[in-house]
Amino acid sequence: MDSLLIYGSYGYTGSLVAREAVSRGGSPVVAGRDGWAVGQQAEELGVESRTFDLDGDVASQLTEFDVVLNCAGPFSQTADPVVEACLATETDYLDIAGEFPVFERLRQRDASATEANSTLLPGVGFDVVPSDCLAASLSQQLPTADELTLAISGSPSFSRGTARTLLDLLDTGGVVRRNGRLLNVPASFRSREIDFGDGPEHAVTAPLADVVTAFHSTGIDSIEAYVAVPPETNRALPLTGVFGWLATRRPIERVLKWGLDVAVDGPDETTLATDTAVVWGEVRDSETDRTASGLIRTPNPYALTADAAVTAAERLLAGTVDAGFQTPATAFGSEFVLDLSGTSRVDVTADRSMPDTE
Ligand SMILES: NC(=O)c1ccc[n+]([C@@H]2O[C@H](COP(=O)([O-])OP(=O)(O)OC[C@H]3O[C@@H](n4cnc5c(N)ncnc54)[C@H](OP(=O)(O)O)[C@@H]3O)[C@@H](O)[C@H]2O)c1
Numbered sequence: 001m002d003s004l005l006i007y008g009s010y011g012y013t014g015s016l017v018a019r020e021a022v023s024r025g026g027s028p029v030v031a032g033r034d035g036w037a038v039g040q041q042a043e044e045l046g047v048e049s050r051t052f053d054l055d056g057d058v059a060s061q062l063t064e065f066d067v068v069l070n071c072a073g074p075f076s077q078t079a080d081p082v083v084e085a086c087l088a089t090e091t092d093y094l095d096i097a098g099e100f101p102v103f104e105r106l107r108q109r110d111a112s113a114t115e116a117n118s119t120l121l122p123g124v125g126f127d128v129v130p131s132d133c134l135a136a137s138l139s140q141q142l143p144t145a146d147e148l149t150l151a152i153s154g155s156p157s158f159s160r161g162t163a164r165t166l167l168d169l170l171d172t173g174g175v176v177r178r179n180g181r182l183l184n185v186p187a188s189f190r191s192r193e194i195d196f197g198d199g200p201e202h203a204v205t206a207p208l209a210d211v212v213t214a215f216h217s218t219g220i221d222s223i224e225a226y227v228a229v230p231p232e233t234n235r236a237l238p239l240t241g242v243f244g245w246l247a248t249r250r251p252i253e254r255v256l257k258w259g260l261d262v263a264v265d266g267p268d269e270t271t272l273a274t275d276t277a278v279v280w281g282e283v284r285d286s287e288t289d290r291t292a293s294g295l296i297r298t299p300n301p302y303a304l305t306a307d308a309a310v311t312a313a314e315r316l317l318a319g320t321v322d323a324g325f326q327t328p329a330t331a332f333g334s335e336f337v338l339d340l341s342g343t344s345r346v347d348v349t350a351d352r353s354m355p356d357t358e
Contacts, residue, residue, distance in 0.1 A: 003064065003065050005067070006071060007069070007082060011073075031061075032072065062086065069124075093120050096127075126308070133296070133333075139220060140334060150208070150210050151281070154301055176225075178222055196280050211224075213328075295346040308328070315331070
């Protein structure tokens with residue numbers, strides 16, 4: 001992996017990614033804006049380093065690389081300058097973003113990226129590899145489907161960088177896709193019970209990037225995404241509607257700020273090794289009312305992110321992916337997630353979801 005640059009490599013997730021790349025025998029170049037931190041990391045890993053921020057001439061830093069893997073988030077602040085530099089230097093771009101506005105901006109660069117012979121592949125982490133692969137596989141099972149619902153259930157243990165990114169995203173509210181268009185809605189505007197394999201769990205809508213990526217991967221033009229929450233958190237939301245979003249914003253903000261304040265640096269080694277998550281999906285043909293649904297079980301989201309990001313970088317370096325905007329499933333196929341360690345898929349033929357409680 002000599003011509004891979006990992007930017008933001010000394011953050012919590014970047015460190016996992018860099019370590020994983022080296023443990024597979026690669027020699028990525030690690031990079032970021034803090035010369036001391038990146039130098040320390042390079043010495044520990046036995047690799048080269050580069051120090052630069054994203055305010056200056058980023059393109060001149062990329063000319064020697066085939067692929068950049070951006071781990072510096074919030075990506076609302078870092079994706080644009082790195083992508084711009086990639087397009088100027090025919091470099092392929094990967095990131096581990098989860099913010100839907102970033103995906104939508106990159107999707108709109110599809111033609112420029114194709115012209116520049118660069119692949120733009122955001123979201124090669126837990127967001128959105130399992131959900132994108134699941135959406136693609138369900139859509140193959142029911143090609144006439146015109147509605148897609150995706151949902152995530154997992155432990156709430158997250159890094160400070162994720163807390164900072166979620167705080168940023170709070171300002172955008174919620175989003176769904178209806179008849180092909182992205183529609184801004186209040187966050188948590190709808191709730192339902194979803195069976196992630198161990199009986200029904202309470203879930204609320206969340207602004208996940210699948211509203212952009214699954215549309216690109218499947219062509220399904222109505223998409224909603226949910227996250228499982230403890231029942232007491234949001235039972236009242238459907239009744240309060242728009243005001244529910246206002247009412248819940250403050251507690252969510254408090255939890256995220258607490259995550260930043262207590263210097264939680266992300267899951268520890270034991271959690272990374274033992275924790276699991278589940279992604280559920282269902283497609284529906286509204287004409288016939290036929291559905292297909294399934295689950296993907298994964299390891300801890302940060303562990304999966306390190307595995308998925310490095311595997312995606314290896315495949316891009318092998319040069320088998322078309323230029324332009326891609327999602328994990330369009331780049332590597334719907335089975336990509338099953339090539340990652342500790343993942344499995346359960347195809348659920350009967351509809352196991354409970355009725356909407358909107
Ligand atoms: N897709 C997924 O499933 C997934 C999984 C894990 C993480 N993530 C996302 O990845 C991002 C990083 O998470 P983390 O846990 O690694 O956070 P972190 O520990 O806070 O690390 C963030 C890294 O980004 C760098 N950075 C931030 N803003 C920058 C800027 N404007 N210019 C240059 N460098 C900048 C930081 O450098 P400095 O220290 O110099 O500021 C640091 O190296 C977050 O957005 C998180 O939500 C996504």
